[in-house]
Amino acid sequence: MGGKFAAYTATLPIQPLTRLAVDLTMLLVADIVPLLFFITAATFASAESRIWLAMLVAILLAAQLWVLCHLRASPISRWPSADRVRSALPPWLSVQLQALSERRGVSLLRVGIAFAIGVAADRLIVAFAFDARSVPTSIIAADLICLVLSGFYRGLLDAHRGAGRFLAALPLPPNYWTVRDVAFVATSAAPPLAIGWFRLSSLGLLSPQMLLLLVLACAGLIALLRMPLTRGGRLGSLAAAVIAALWAGAAIAAASR
Amino acid sequence: MSSDALLRAEGLSASYDGRLVFRGASLSLGPGLYTLQGANGRGKSTFLRLLAGAQLPDSGEAWIAGMSLRDAPRAARRRLGYAPDESHIYPFMTGRDLFRFVANAKGVAPPADPDDFSADLGLGPFLAVRFDAMSLGTQKKVLLRAAFIGSPRVVLLDEPSNGIDAAARRALFEKLCDYAADATILCATHDATMIEETGATALAMSQICLGPSAR
Numbered sequence: 001m002g003g004k005f006a007a008y009t010a011t012l013p014i015q016p017l018t019r020l021a022v023d024l025t026m027l028l029v030a031d032i033v034p035l036l037f038f039i040t041a042a043t044f045a046s047a048e049s050r051i052w053l054a055m056l057v058a059i060l061l062a063a064q065l066w067v068l069c070h071l072r073a074s075p076i077s078r079w080p081s082a083d084r085v086r087s088a089l090p091p092w093l094s095v096q097l098q099a100l101s102e103r104r105g106v107s108l109l110r111v112g113i114a115f116a117i118g119v120a121a122d123r124l125i126v127a128f129a130f131d132a133r134s135v136p137t138s139i140i141a142a143d144l145i146c147l148v149l150s151g152f153y154r155g156l157l158d159a160h161r162g163a164g165r166f167l168a169a170l171p172l173p174p175n176y177w178t179v180r181d182v183a184f185v186a187t188s189a190a191p192p193l194a195i196g197w198f199r200l201s202s203l204g205l206l207s208p209q210m211l212l213l214l215v216l217a218c219a220g221l222i223a224l225l226r227m228p229l230t231r232g233g234r235l236g237s238l239a240a241a242v243i244a245a246l247w248a249g250a251a252i253a254a255a256s257r
Numbered sequence: 258m259s260s261d262a263l264l265r266a267e268g269l270s271a272s273y274d275g276r277l278v279f280r281g282a283s284l285s286l287g288p289g290l291y292t293l294q295g296a297n298g299r300g301k302s303t304f305l306r307l308l309a310g311a312q313l314p315d316s317g318e319a320w321i322a323g324m325s326l327r328d329a330p331r332a333a334r335r336r337l338g339y340a341p342d343e344s345h346i347y348p349f350m351t352g353r354d355l356f357r358f359v360a361n362a363k364g365v366a367p368p369a370d371p372d373d374f375s376a377d378l379g380l381g382p383f384l385a386v387r388f389d390a391m392s393l394g395t396q397k398k399v400l401l402r403a404a405f406i407g408s409p410r411v412v413l414l415d416e417p418s419n420g421i422d423a424a425a426r427r428a429l430f431e432k433l434c435d436y437a438a439d440a441t442i443l444c445a446t447h448d449a450t451m452i453e454e455t456g457a458t459a460l461a462m463s464q465i466c467l468g469p470s471a472r
């Protein structure tokens with residue numbers, strides 16, 4: 001019950017518990033894909049690892065609920081330093097960060113889930129004792145990380161769409177936001193992707209050439225996912241999931257050659 | 258057509274959902290302050306949007322300081338300042354953010370903080386306020402200030418005096434009169450006082466285009 005409708009619902013006699021239940025339901029539905037990954041990971045993990053994974057999921061959900069309940073957009077910067085920080089950033093990066101901070105809860109959860117997938121995949125690879133399942137696991141994790149973080153595209157597009165007419169009168173190059181948004185999502189995916197790849201590379205399971213190919217393939221996937229998520233309408237998420245699944249299959253097939 | 262025309266349009270047409278708003282709109286304006294007048298719904302705001310490149314015309318072409326909006330859109334827009342009537346701005350942006358963004362897009366330094374014009378408009382205390390938390394009048398002032406970033410040769414202002422206080426109106430009128438000495442300023446307005454106080458040349462929509470009734 002957030003967004004622009006929140007101001008109106010605040011005037012209605014809705015119980016806090018009801019509000020919390022609605023928020024939690026929406027979170028669970030929105031995060032079904034990463035939750036399935038956690039469940040799959042838990043199936044293969046040891047009993048101790050399962051407890052850790054369950055705690056990780058609970059912490060992530062609780063953190064987002066807390067963010068949803070406590071952090072609302074402020075009319076004026078809460079911290080005087082925020083304006084100084086923004087002024088040090090390129091204006092386009094400032095716009096992207098602010099657009100996503102408007103949806104702090106979802107954005108933080110996406111980042112949290114992406115890192116959790118990276119860590120979970122790393123733990124699985126260790127549990128597999130670095131056998132032949134390691135590289136496919138790493139590829140599937142990379143695929144999910146890209147899919148989860150590509151959700152940023154919608155928040156960014158919504159923000160740009162509202163300012164479209166004003167932006168159209170400025171001397172911006174063609175595809176100004178397309179290029180920057182893809183670069184932003186790709187950059188945000190780099191740290192969680194690096195968790196699993198770092199271990200595989202350091203153990204020699206991922207050659208430099210393979211690593212470079214994976215980096216390029218992930219960048220390609222992130223760019224590709226923008227299309228269904230920004231133009232796919234209601235079927236956008238499904239189309240993105242299909243593209244991600246096809247990508248993972250192709251990548252695993254290429255890696256197993 | 259005057260040879261020193263900074264703002265030129267030929268045969269611009271616009272329609273919404275098949276409903277013709279106007280067609281054949283043409284003008285050629287040299288330096289000076291002009292107001293665009295006409296009844297509600299005659300397409301003044303739409304015409305300004307076409308001239309600003311914020312909306313594609315059904316037909317026709319516009320030139321900003323000699324640069325075609327169709328063939329050299331970025332060069333044309335660098336020479337253009339535009340303040341729409343409605344605030345289609347990122348809601349989380351502050352005035353300061355917007356000035357930085359517009360300056361960056363135009364490849365110029367952002368204005369001093371606050372500069373004389375911002376101060377005259379009374380914007381000083383509001384430059385760190387989010388756009389969606391500003392009053393409509395303050396939003397209008399921010400857009401007006403942003404329109405002059407980069408010293409554009411052509412400035413298009415949609416209802417510039419709408420909703421702003423008396424002190425800001427005076428500051429705006431002074432700015433328009435000074436700036437129009439070597440730039441073209443075209444304002445869509447119903448404000449008779451503004452036309453009287455600034456001595457602007459009044460243009461009627463019916464003079465520069467053919468309305469739907471002329472189909």
